[in-house]
Amino acid sequence: MLRFIAIRLAQAIPVLFVVATLTFFMLKLAPGGPFSAEKSTTPEIQKQLEAHYGLNKPLFSQYLTYLGNVVKGDLGPSFKYPNRTVNELIGQAFPVSAELGFWSLLVALSLGLSAGIVASLRPNTLTDYIPSGLAMVGICLPIFVLGPLLVLVFALKLEWVRVSGWDDWIDRILPALTLGGFYAAYIARLTRGGMLEILSQDFIRTARAKGASPARVVLRHSLRGGLIPVVSYLGPTVAGLLTGSFVVETIFQIPGLGRYFVTAAFNRDYTMVVGTVLFYAGFIIVFNLLVDLVLVRMNPKLSYE
Amino acid sequence: MSALLRVENLRTYFHTRSGIVRAVDDISFSVGEGETLGIVGESGSGKSVACYSLLRLIPQPPGRIESGEARFGDCDLLHCREEKLRAIRGNRISMIFQDPMSSLNPYLRIGEQVIEPLLIHKLASPNDAFDLGVAALREVGIQDAAKRMRSFPHEFSGGMRQRVMIAMALITKPELLLADEPTTALDVTVQAQILELIRRLQQEHGTAVIFVTHDIGVVSGFCDRVLVMYAGRVLESGPTAELFYEPKHPYNQALQRSIPALHERGAELHTIPGAPPDVTQPIRGCPFAPRCEFAEEKCITSEIALKEVTTGHATACLRVQLGEIDLTPAAVAGE
Numbered sequence: 114m115l116r117f118i119a120i121r122l123a124q125a126i127p128v129l130f131v132v133a134t135l136t137f138f139m140l141k142l143a144p145g146g147p148f149s150a151e152k153s154t155t156p157e158i159q160k161q162l163e164a165h166y167g168l169n170k171p172l173f174s175q176y177l178t179y180l181g182n183v184v185k186g187d188l189g190p191s192f193k194y195p196n197r198t199v200n201e202l203i204g205q206a207f208p209v210s211a212e213l214g215f216w217s218l219l220v221a222l223s224l225g226l227s228a229g230i231v232a233s234l235r236p237n238t239l240t241d242y243i244p245s246g247l248a249m250v251g252i253c254l255p256i257f258v259l260g261p262l263l264v265l266v267f268a269l270k271l272e273w274v275r276v277s278g279w280d281d282w283i284d285r286i287l288p289a290l291t292l293g294g295f296y297a298a299y300i301a302r303l304t305r306g307g308m309l310e311i312l313s314q315d316f317i318r319t320a321r322a323k324g325a326s327p328a329r330v331v332l333r334h335s336l337r338g339g340l341i342p343v344v345s346y347l348g349p350t351v352a353g354l355l356t357g358s359f360v361v362e363t364i365f366q367i368p369g370l371g372r373y374f375v376t377a378a379f380n381r382d383y384t385m386v387v388g389t390v391l392f393y394a395g396f397i398i399v400f401n402l403l404v405d406l407v408l409v410r411m412n413p414k415l416s417y418e
Numbered sequence: 419m420s421a422l423l424r425v426e427n428l429r430t431y432f433h434t435r436s437g438i439v440r441a442v443d444d445i446s447f448s449v450g451e452g453e454t455l456g457i458v459g460e461s462g463s464g465k466s467v468a469c470y471s472l473l474r475l476i477p478q479p480p481g482r483i484e485s486g487e488a489r490f491g492d493c494d495l496l497h498c499r500e501e502k503l504r505a506i507r508g509n510r511i512s513m514i515f516q517d518p519m520s521s522l523n524p525y526l527r528i529g530e531q532v533i534e535p536l537l538i539h540k541l542a543s544p545n546d547a548f549d550l551g552v553a554a555l556r557e558v559g560i561q562d563a564a565k566r567m568r569s570f571p572h573e574f575s576g577g578m579r580q581r582v583m584i585a586m587a588l589i590t591k592p593e594l595l596l597a598d599e600p601t602t603a604l605d606v607t608v609q610a611q612i613l614e615l616i617r618r619l620q621q622e623h624g625t626a627v628i629f630v631t632h633d634i635g636v637v638s639g640f641c642d643r644v645l646v647m648y649a650g651r652v653l654e655s656g657p658t659a660e661l662f663y664e665p666k667h668p669y670n671q672a673l674q675r676s677i678p679a680l681h682e683r684g685a686e687l688h689t690i691p692g693a694p695p696d697v698t699q700p701i702r703g704c705p706f707a708p709r710c711e712f713a714e715e716k717c718i719t720s721e722i723a724l725k726e727v728t729t730g731h732a733t734a735c736l737r738v739q740l741g742e743i744d745l746t747p748a749a750v751a752g753e
């Protein structure tokens with residue numbers, strides 16, 4: 114198993130390298146620069162700024178310098194927030210996104226799994242149509258519609274919660290429901306599909322022939338196989354949830370990584386963009402690895418090859 | 419011999435989009451304590467559905483038990499409460515299935531599955547259950563049983579998995595074992611071993627067995643009595659030897675002629691012309707009539723019930739019942 118993890122982490126290095134390189138050069142292809150938006154700066158000051166950050170050097174030498182710093186774990190200075198490093202900014206914004214992601218994941222898993230399991234127990238009856246229908250709605254409803262909708266009802270009409278902000282625990286509710294609701298819909302569909310597949314297998318009949326109760330049939334004999342599609346899906350999903358959702362963070366004014374990232378892209382804050390992308394890529398790699406480890410434990414036919 | 423299980427007028431239909439499949443259409447039979455009853459019939463004749471119906475294991479919908487009664491002790495298996503039936507399943511009545519490759523849960527360890535009936539029915543503590551599981555695996559001839567408890571099904575061959583199924587089914591010492599073609603999916607040498615194993619364990623434990631097979635040859639050395647099923651009905655039933663040597667239904671007679679092993683070398687091997695009827699259509703009269711060389715007008719027009727013609731030997735052939743034809747080999751040869 115350790116060998117498996119080591120190999121996978123070694124494989125991640127070239128992936129991260131390619132990601133860093135591609136993002137770096139694509140950004141440079143985009144018109145404008147980090148200081149062109151600030152109309153007040155004179156050309157001289159702009160030149161000075163560029164010299165300060167090394168932007169006047171040849172492109173390839175900028176790239177090598179950047180890469181050298183990244184290897185040392187230094188994602189460079191932010192071009193937009195003077196005197197702040199990208200490491201600091203990520204360190205400040207990531208916990209916020211991670212907390213939002215955690216609550217959203219909780220919502221997504223609890224709603225998604227229970228809806229999916231209930232739906233699979235009696236396919237094509239009312240107890241299937243209702244959760245499946247809700248899941249369909251959840252999938253079709255974009256986050257930028259669901260979020261404002263929830264705000265409209267629970268914040269503006271009922272006044273149970275605040276419209277936006279990120280101070281109290283009560284501020285967590287709507288964002289988590291918005292972000293988690295969308296993923297819950299997906300998880301419900303995956304769970305239902307996976308469970309239906311398992312419940313139609315011969316070995317379920319064997320379990321019933323042994324006198325197993327319906328609860329035992331589901332919990333002991335079906336869940337492990339039925340949840341495999343969900344777990345596979347969770348790898349990139351959890352990484353995405355924890356590293357922030359731009360849409361939800363914008364709707365609810367949450368100072369998370371997603372918002373920093375998009376602001377950085379608009380401002381051509383080169384280092385911030387590449388840094389966030391690398392951070393995100395690293396997360397995806399780690400979570401995919403975790404998921405694969407879990408899958409091997411869940412499915413005895415798999416092994417660490 | 420008192421009856422352990424008495425089935426009356428069992429009817430199981432599947433309500434499918436292409437019509438009502440009359441998979442089991444009014445069958446009655448009984449099994450005595452410790453007795454082995456064979457059920458033979460071609461593919462699709464309703465043998466499996468009849469077995470599954472007894473433990474209410476058919477998929478519902480589309481399946482439905484339309485009528486009947488299955489007396490087992492003080493309980494009607496077809497109509498008793500779900501909890502009551504669950505207490506019987508895997509405890510007093512166990513089942514083994516046709517395909518050992520798909521009938522074991524691939525996600526659970528062998529040991530866990532083998533001892534599960536003991537735990538479900540609270541017949542042993544988890545610790546004792548483990549030891550009983552090891553003993554059960556050893557009894558069905560699995561080497562290194564204690565170690566094998568931790569294996570997963572995919573690490574076993576088909577024959578070994580069927581042994582595991584048998585160990586699992588018999589671990590609660592059931593009164594009745596339903597064996598649905600337990601050897602069909604295995605190769606011939608393994609088949610013989612598994613049959614031998616079932617027979618030995620059955621004799622040791624005094625278990626009654628309903629043994630389903632489409633291979634009439636397997637029945638002869640194994641069963642006390644046999645039912646011959648065709649298109650969801652029982653056409654003939656009787657003691658095994660009589661069924662072979664004194665067939666009382668043209669279908670059974672035709673079946674006998676189609677078995678190579680029962681014939682002298684070089685003798686002509688029969689195949690039955692035609693195909694079994696479409697069970698989505700209601701059948702009037704004898705379902706075998708369209709393929710029967712003895713069929714007459716009345717075979718199609720009258721309702722025919724299974725009737726005992728000699729002690730313990732019943733036939734659903736009207737003309738045999740009326741004494742119009744005699745199918746015993748001696749009579750056939752004398753013609």
Ligand SMILES: Nc1ncnc2c1ncn2[C@@H]1O[C@H](COP(=O)(O)OP(=O)(O)OP(=O)(O)O)[C@@H](O)[C@H]1O
Pocket residue numbers: 432434439440441459460461462463464465466467468477480481632697
């Ligand atoms: N789930 C189902 N839905 C619809 N029809 C079914 C279903 N299960 C069985 N049948 C039908 O019931 C009839 C009897 O099937 P059954 O499985 O009992 O046959 P069998 O005698 O066991 O044959 P085999 O030797 O192939 O196992 C067949 O016509 C089959 O198509």
Ligand SMILES: [Mg+2]
Pocket residue numbers: 465466467516598599
């Ligand atoms: Mg069958």
